[in-house]
Amino acid sequence: MRLILAVLLLFALPAAVHAEPSRAEQTMMRTVEAEHDRHIALLERLVNQNSGTLNLAGIRAVGDMVRAELEPLGFAVRWVDMGETGRAGHLVATHPGRGRNILLIGHLDTVFEPDSPFQRFERDGARATGPGVGDDKGGVVVIVAALRAMQAAGTLRGSNVTVVLTGDEEKIGSPSSLARRHLIAAGQAAAFALEFENLALDDGAEFGTVARRSSTNWTLTTTGRTGHSSGIFNDTLGYGAIYEMARILDGFRRDLPEPNLTYNVGVIAGGTPAAIDTEGVNATASGKTNIVASTAIARGDLRTLTAEQDTRIRAGMQTIVDAHLPRTGAELVFGEGGYPPMAPSEGNIALLERLNIVNRDLGLPEMAAYDPARRGAADSGFVAADVDTLGGLGVAGGNAHADGEWVDLDSLVRQSQRAAVLISRLSLGRE
Structure with missing residues (x-):
C-alpha cells in the first residue's frame, strides 16, 4: 500500500516546465559562445598578475583590469581602500536599473603570494592551470562574460546589478566588521545574491550551493x-x-x-x-x-x-x-570575526530551483544541492542572513589552493550562459 501511495504521489507532482529561451536569451547564449576566446584571454591576464592577499599592489592591478571590463558596460566603479585593515581594498561596481537589485560576489585575491613557485597560466586544450584560475579569477570572468552577454541582448539596460569583488577573501582583514561593511551593506540592499566561487562537482555531476559552513x-x-x-x-x-x-x-x-x-x-x-x-x-x-x-x-x-x-x-x-x-x-x-555560515534557508533552495528552471530552458543539466560539509566558507556568508543567496556559480575545476589548480575552460561557457539568463530573469522579473 505504501508503494502504491508513493507512486500515486509521484504522478500527482507537476511535470517540470520547459520553456524555450526568449530571443534575448538566445542572443546571450550565442554571445557567450562567440566571445569564449576573448574571455579565456582575460582569464590568462588576470591569472598572470599575482594577487596574493598580501600583495596589495597586485590586487589593485587586478581590480584595474576588471574596472576596464565593467565601465564600458555602464557600471559606476569605485575602489574601496582597506588600508585600515591591512589589506588592499575592494572593487564595488553599480549598474542602476528599474529591476530588482542583484548582488554578484567574487574576489580578486588568491592564496598564492609572490614568493610562490606557482605563478603562470598554462593551457592544454580545454584545461587550464594557474594560481587562482578557479578561485576566484575564473568566477570573476564568468561575471564579466555574463554581463557582456546581457548587454548584447539588451537585458542589462534595465537590470539593477551590484558587483562586489573583495581583495581579502583568502585572508580577511581585521576587524572583519570593517573589512566587510561594504559587502554587508550591499547584501542588505539586494533582492538576491549570487556568489561566483568554484562550481561544486562530484563524479562529473554539477551541484548548486545553497549552504556553506562558517569558519x-x-x-x-x-x-x-x-x-x-x-x-x-x-x-x-x-x-x-x-x-x-x-x-x-x-x-x-x-x-x-x-x-x-x-x-x-x-x-x-x-x-x-x-x-x-x-x-x-x-x-x-x-x-x-x-x-x-x-x-x-x-x-x-x-x-x-x-x-x-x-x-x-x-x-x-x-x-x-x-x-x-x-x-x-x-x-x-x-578569533575576532571569521566567516559566518550561509545557512540552507528556504529562500536559498528556492533560488536554486530558479536556476534549475534556467537549466531546463537552456537544455543544461539540472543541479541538486551540494553537501555543505564539503564546501569551505566564503564571502556569501556575510550576506546570507539578509538576502536569499546562491553560491558556486563560478567555473568547474579542482585542486584549489594548491599547485596545479585547474579549471575546465568549457565550463566558462555554460556557467556564463546560466548566469546571464538567471541575473536577467531575477532582476527583470521573468520566472
Whole structure:
C-alpha cells in the first residue's frame, strides 16, 4: 500500500516546465559562445598578475583590469581602500536599473603570494592551470562574460546589478566588521545574491550551493604546575598542561559530534615553556621528559552550518574547557570575526530551483544541492542572513589552493550562459 501511495504521489507532482529561451536569451547564449576566446584571454591576464592577499599592489592591478571590463558596460566603479585593515581594498561596481537589485560576489585575491613557485597560466586544450584560475579569477570572468552577454541582448539596460569583488577573501582583514561593511551593506540592499566561487562537482555531476559552513579560529591555552616528573598526578603538581590539553581536545571529539560540525586542530605545542607567534602560525616549545609541562597551546578552527549551532557549540566547548584536571587551568579564545555560515534557508533552495528552471530552458543539466560539509566558507556568508543567496556559480575545476589548480575552460561557457539568463530573469522579473 505504501508503494502504491508513493507512486500515486509521484504522478500527482507537476511535470517540470520547459520553456524555450526568449530571443534575448538566445542572443546571450550565442554571445557567450562567440566571445569564449576573448574571455579565456582575460582569464590568462588576470591569472598572470599575482594577487596574493598580501600583495596589495597586485590586487589593485587586478581590480584595474576588471574596472576596464565593467565601465564600458555602464557600471559606476569605485575602489574601496582597506588600508585600515591591512589589506588592499575592494572593487564595488553599480549598474542602476528599474529591476530588482542583484548582488554578484567574487574576489580578486588568491592564496598564492609572490614568493610562490606557482605563478603562470598554462593551457592544454580545454584545461587550464594557474594560481587562482578557479578561485576566484575564473568566477570573476564568468561575471564579466555574463554581463557582456546581457548587454548584447539588451537585458542589462534595465537590470539593477551590484558587483562586489573583495581583495581579502583568502585572508580577511581585521576587524572583519570593517573589512566587510561594504559587502554587508550591499547584501542588505539586494533582492538576491549570487556568489561566483568554484562550481561544486562530484563524479562529473554539477551541484548548486545553497549552504556553506562558517569558519572561525580559536586558541586554547592550558597551564599547569611545573616540577619534577616524579610528582605528576599528586596533590601538589596535579596533571600538568599537556594532560589538560589532551583532555579538552579529546572532549571536543567525544562529546560534541553532530552533522556539519568540525573543529580541526592545526598546530599544537607544549612544554616548559611553550609559545605561539602573533600570527598564530609558528609554535615553539622546549622541555625534558622529567619536567611536568607548564604550558600548552593549540590553534584550530570551528565550522558550523547555522548561527544557532555555532552559539550552542561554542558554549559546549567552553563547558568542556572549564572542567579542569587538578592543579591546571585553561583559556579558550575565539578569533575576532571569521566567516559566518550561509545557512540552507528556504529562500536559498528556492533560488536554486530558479536556476534549475534556467537549466531546463537552456537544455543544461539540472543541479541538486551540494553537501555543505564539503564546501569551505566564503564571502556569501556575510550576506546570507539578509538576502536569499546562491553560491558556486563560478567555473568547474579542482585542486584549489594548491599547485596545479585547474579549471575546465568549457565550463566558462555554460556557467556564463546560466548566469546571464538567471541575473536577467531575477532582476527583470521573468520566472
